[in-house]
Amino acid sequence: MASPIVIIVKAFIEVEEVILIRSDINAIISDIASGNMESFGELYDTLSERVFNYARTITGNKEMAEDITHDVFLQVYKHAERIGKMSNPVSYIMVSVRNHSYNMLKREKRVADLQDDTADNVYSISSVHDRILFEDAFNSLPIKQREVVYLHLICGYKHKDVAAIQNEPLVTVKWRYGQALKKLKEYFTQNDKEEKCDEYI
Secondary structure, X not given: OOOHHHHHHHHHOOOOOOOOOHHHHHHHHHHHHOOOHHHHHHHHHHHHHHHHHHHHHHHOOHHHHHHHHHHHHHHHHHOHHHHOOOOOHHHHHHHHHHHHHXXXXXXXXXXXXXXXXXOOOOOOOOOHHHHHHHXXXXXXXXXXXXXXXXXXXXXXXXXXXXXXXXXXXXHHHHHHHHHHHHHHHHHHHHOOOHHHHHOOO
């Protein structure tokens, strides 16, 4: 039986799906390298929401996430020939998002203050009350735990793929994920959400 906190998060969040299989992504990026702008638009439509949300998960800032999304897709366009030959270009793009996000945070000198920010992460949640509650809980997590929750629970990446994106040992990623779920459950418990969690079991 799934953990109640996993169930409630999945019930409240519209899980993103990349419809195209990996080989299709490679083909699209190869077309981009040949100057096909329609393929670039197709890649953007497919991945931009995921890229933007991951950047916002790390930075906690909508404007920064928008800038990062723009920069990442510009890099994909410039280096499409090389990226198109990679075995997993989507993971490469997500690593690029992560690097851009942390670099921007360093430039803005915001890392130390990140936990105090009022992040504006917007997900598909069933009510205004639950949206606010989930955002508060999500944003209360340390930054790297937020990453793991977003990549694994929301995007659907396996733990080993998250470990590759974060460049961390698998055991570390699994520990962070467990700690994040524990903290989220504690947060919902404190806000009398356990009864609502049980509705989705």
